[in-house]
Amino acid sequence: MILPIVAYGHPVLRKVGEDITPDYPELKTLIANMWETMYASNGVGIAAPQVNKAIRLFVVDSEQIINNLEDDEKNDYPGDNGIKEVFINAHIVETGGDDWAYNEGCLSIPKVREDVNRPETVTLRYVNENFEPRQQTFTGVTARVILHEYDHIDGKLFIDHLKPLKRRMLKSKLDDISKGKIRVDYKMLFPK
Template sequence: MILPIVAYGHPVLREVAQDITPDYPELEKLIANMWETMYGSSGVGLAAPQINRSIRLFVIDSQQIFENMEEDEKKDYPGETGVKQVFINAHIVGTDGDDWAYNEGCLSIPKVREDVYRPETVTIRYVDEKFQPREETFSGITARVIFHEYDHIDGKLFIDHLKPLKKRMLKSKLDDISKGKIRVDYKMTFPR
């Protein structure tokens, strides 16, 4: 089932999400709905706060980025193929590498894209959908998607990484989003 995505300005997007236990109600169904919602809105990642659940859960599919990338672009990301993964109770263990810019967007902040600087690699501890503990290091675009979704479960948004002047320049667009004055081709819930 495709779920509505909460828009910028909704308070759940600013909450630090809580860890969950294996007996979280209908977790398997929730994860399936998150995949369907993410793909139905043409996203590459989706965090539970974006569907109005303040829990530490997100899904990513960075494989589709590489599948849709032009051949000449792929040379900038040697060896990367992306991952399709569920992250539960994720906590960043460390980061490494130089910060690099990439143009990011967000399903909760539609029609706004900006360059955001993030480290090259992230090491993250989490449990998968079977609650098996894992710790892995990701790099490049996959790390980027993980950082972006991880921000959501920590109550942050990609626009928080922008310089104050750039944020002020976006203020009217952000206000329009929070007031529901935007059209998208997926279901959204706007703040009241």
């Protein structure tokens, strides 16, 4: 089932997500719905707060980015083949490499894109959908998508990484989103 995506201004986007246990109600259904919602809205990742759940869960499919790169662009991301993965109770172990800029957007903040600096690599400790423990290092675009989704489970948004002047320049767009004054081709849940 395609779920509505929470719009900028909704308080759930600013909550730090809670760790969950394997008996979290309807977890397999929630994960399936998150995948369906992400693909229906042309996303490459979606976090539980974006579907109105303040828990530490997100899904990422960076394979679709890597697979759509031109051959010469793939050289920009050595060692990044993309992933399709469920991340539960994720916690950053470390980040590394140089910060680099990339133009990011967010399903909860539609029609706003800005360059955001993030580290080249991230090492995460998490469990997968079967609650099997994992610790893995990700790089390139995959690391970026993971860090973007990780921000969501920590109550942060990509716009928080922008300089204050840039954020002030976006204020009217952000206000319009929070008031529901935006048209997108997916269902959104606006703040009350």
